[in-house]
Amino acid sequence: MPDKTPRNCDALAKVPEATILRLPVYLNRLKALRARGVVQISSRELAEPMNIKAGQMRHDFHYFGNFSRPGRPYEVEVLIKRLSEIMCLGNSTPYVIAGAGLLGQAIANYSRFEDDGFNLRGIFDINPRILGMTVHDLPIRHMEEMPAFLSSEGIHIGAIAVPPSAAQDICDQMVAGGVRGIWNFALVDLSAPEGVVVQDEFLSVGLMALNYKVKAGMRE
Amino acid sequence: MPDKTPRNCDALAKVPEATILRLPVYLNRLKALRARGVVQISSRELAEPMNIKAGQMRHDFHYFGNFSRPGRPYEVEVLIKRLSEIMCLGNSTPYVIAGAGLLGQAIANYSRFEDDGFNLRGIFDINPRILGMTVHDLPIRHMEEMPAFLSSEGIHIGAIAVPPSAAQDICDQMVAGGVRGIWNFALVDLSAPEGVVVQDEFLSVGLMALNYKVKAGMRE
């Protein structure tokens, strides 16, 4: 049995989607705790305020291994480092935004992404009135420049914050520019070639689900 | 056996969370199809472009019943009506936004929510420079006015788009004002009393998960 614990973001075929979505949540909370000066923490103290069972978190960690030694509590700094490794956040990851409307600008100025290792390199639009204006220290460029920009800068991640009608076209252009992962805020189902990951961020889904739960809860 | 099919947003104890999150997705696509003039559609044509198995969608519908008659394809209009009923989107649902920064304004101006039956009633902030300015035809009010506003208008849903450090306080104020559902964009784990639903919308989770999948895919 050579080495059963996958260390980094290598392979690890069988890590459940649900776990992958929890890792960033752990990381966020750990950073908040570090900012408060917390050095050590038990799995229960870490997990339960997030409404996650301590055992489940330990189980999640167990897919990767090397988080602590048995018997000892976790060290906040070690966990942050380990999770960052696992999620490949070590080296700054460049990305761009298509669409410089309110949503695009909100994303661009959400500084938290930079603390997490992402680096906004460009923002694109087609509205001639705002071209050249500055968002987050970057000029708004014309969408036509995007594919060449992407390939010359070697960027693999792009956010789509344009109206639904334009989204598929932007998606195609991003793929042509070499993008491998698309963060999609437009309310359409994009079709992308095999190997390109599309992460939908449909805000209205969250709002409707919330509404459903509230209304359902009020009937009980 | 009295009536095994739950009709509206009544009770329906056993509808899985995963199903609840898919219903809005179906609804969005159906509205897009209606806009294109589609009247009838089969489960396969409806589901597969969303990367959802047709059988699963029929199974989701089956929790509620009365979507079509066996043998016949679905009628787009009927499905929209039925899903809207189930999700209690019939009567316009009022809500407010706390935080009039870029993100708050982006949410306020995202007109899609109104098509889905939500009605923005107020937006609040503490920054004196922007108080009184108009966002989406509404004046930015001071946060102090919020609790009274909520209860006098009978509002049960509030979005939090303020910095993490202020979020818990805003959450408490919303609860005091009678809010039953909180749409939380601030990257902290809010604690709310039993009966209040908190729907987290942590954007960085999506970005990190996307990055993970891209990096993991590039190693294979």
Place this chain on the structure above:
DNA sequence: GCTCACTTGTTAGCGGCTTAACAGGTTCTA
């Protein structure tokens, strides 16, 4: 040095979601 209270790592069992298959109904064509 010993015990106790605490911790994490690990594995097995259970429950719930997804999947697939089938039964029953409709429509169209010949």
Place this chain on the structure above:
DNA sequence: TAGAACCTGTTAAGCCGCTAACAAGTGAGC
């Protein structure tokens, strides 16, 4: 009218993820 090609509603099987329990390790107090 009979048959074929669809379609949805429904049920059962399979699988994946969650839960819980346990083993093993640590450190404090005495």
